[in-house]
Amino acid sequence: MYVLKNALKNLVRNRGRNTLIAVIIFAIITTTVIALIINNTSSGIIDDYKNRFGSEVSISPNMEKVMQNAQSSQSGGGNGRQQAVRISPPSINPKQYLSFGESDYLLQDKCTYTANIGVKCSDESFTPIDYDENSSSGSMMYSVNGGSRPAPMPEGDEDRFSPNMRIYGDSWGEFTGDSPSRKLSEGRQVQKDGECLMSADLAEENGVDIGDALAFNATLYDTERNPVAEVEYSLTVVGFYTDATEEYPIPMMSGNSYMNRRNEVLTTFDTVMNAVSGDVATGFNGLDVSATYYLKNPDMLEDFKRELYAKGLSGDFDVNTDTLSYNKIVAPVEGLKSMSLTFMLVVLILGGVILVLLSSIAIRERKYEIGVLRAMGMKKGKVAVGLWLEILAIAAVCLVLGITAGIFASQPVSDTLLERQVAAIAEEDAAQSAQNANRPMIGMTIGGGRAPGAGTDAKPLENMDVSLSIVTILEIIAVAVLLASVSGIVSISRITKYEPIKILMERN
């Protein structure tokens, strides 16, 4: 106890020297606090974005490969004349989608599946909005992976089944979120298979009431345009929805009832899929299934890829996470994190060296005092503990002051650094865009999916609210104790060399 009391008294007795040490420790702790606050906050943000962007998996066709395959397969049987290359877009069997979703690498709870199928109402008096029987406005669509794109009806296919509206399975995303684009206007949500929601506009046009049962039918084709399945649905209308979006997501498709969002009938995924029998692939056939998978950890992407290809996914598909958005949003924060970490390391190393030197000088100055204490019978260990407690007490005071100063300074410092990072990334982006503008386009996607590497609308993170967490406080305390101990070790190692008689004789 007296060792502690004496150590605390010594803080006041040796004001000048201790103030100098305190200034250095304060500077080290303040910069460490700023760096750690920025580093930990940016780590949190990066982890969050990593989970959001790094783990959502997209499966999209690699059109460059598809075109190469098409060219190579047709050049072999060619007759020497130049001919048009026929592209067969790759497809994924709905069963494969479900099988992929069973992977151990995925968060099963987060995986979602949606399906849509082009249909006609079996009741001929039922007319979809904008449907014109004579203009074949409901032309066949093909799609892969979520989107749809019209294609001209090939010659000789005039008798082919032509849907004029669509049934969607488990497409409820537009009813949720901060500003949902679809709202239930009447009735209730779908609760079980065989129930459906219909747009209020479509119901009004056809005099449909809640509780009415409607039959729909469709014919599905294989990629060679041969019919493979007849599908029939019997759905009970349980509610109506209103839609705040445009009727046609693609303006050039106005007037095509198949593309009109008001003609979408919404039911469950199982309702759509249970009616489909046989081995039906998505693509040109009229049935479109899409899945959203989330990896448990973004680092599992390569393993997941291997599993998908082993399960039969065509090599024409690329499996990716949304790294582009991730990089664009997170790059400035990562730059900030790395900058703060480097800065902290430099300060810690430099500060540590200065502190060790200063402690060394201080101990040399206090040699006489140590000699007197030892002559009085104080043990080496207690002298060392006393010196360590002194520097620990200084570190404790500096810790409080440094944390306070760091909290106030970290936000402006973070803002300034992030601003510079964002500006640097923007310059880099502009240079990249200019470079890309001069390159020929080598890829495309079908079905509205984004090809890996395509441009992203993601905005870089421009504001970061830094805050001091418990973890950061513990880290700072650890740094302060480490600093005090490092300089304490210098003291202790010196003390062991000092014998009281030698010190006192030297002085005398």
Added chain:
Amino acid sequence: MGTVYTIIGKSGSGKSTLLSLIAGLDVCTGGEIHHGRNDLKNIDRDDYRAKHIGVVFQSYNLLINATAVENIILSMEISGIKQKDKKESAYKLLERVGIDKETADRKVLKLSGGEQQRVGIARALSHDANMIIADEPTGNLDDKSEDEVLKILTSLAHDDGKCVIIVTHSKEVTAIADIILGIKEGRIETIKK
């Protein structure tokens, strides 16, 4: 009644070395020094210095940034004295060697040589050691201070029954001795009573 011993001899004869050995500040390479039945080589010498011996140095060897009373209290703490009001005891000790309360609360650095030496004696007495050893205790003092310090040391032996060993060159100091030990080349050659 205790005895005042003085050790005299020429410079380099080994007076201070003998004192350091007795004080447990140094270890002898030949021969033995016993405290009671214990050889100093085999005991905890820090503990020995803290509890069983009081040392008065020519250069005082006090903590100069601390006050006089703090020096005494710290010595008591190191000795492990279990006393409730150490500060009060420290003031009494200092008063006994002629340091009043006001002077006792001043930093050692601001005290005169005589005052510092008296604080040094008070410190040597702080843990009630039976043996007080002093190395040239009056070497840095004027005549008046020298007289006062010698009176205190004599009183410690004759009134308090302590063994006082003084290393000195001074005839004035030798004059107060009960026994004078002459040392030459590390050996005690003469003993006078």
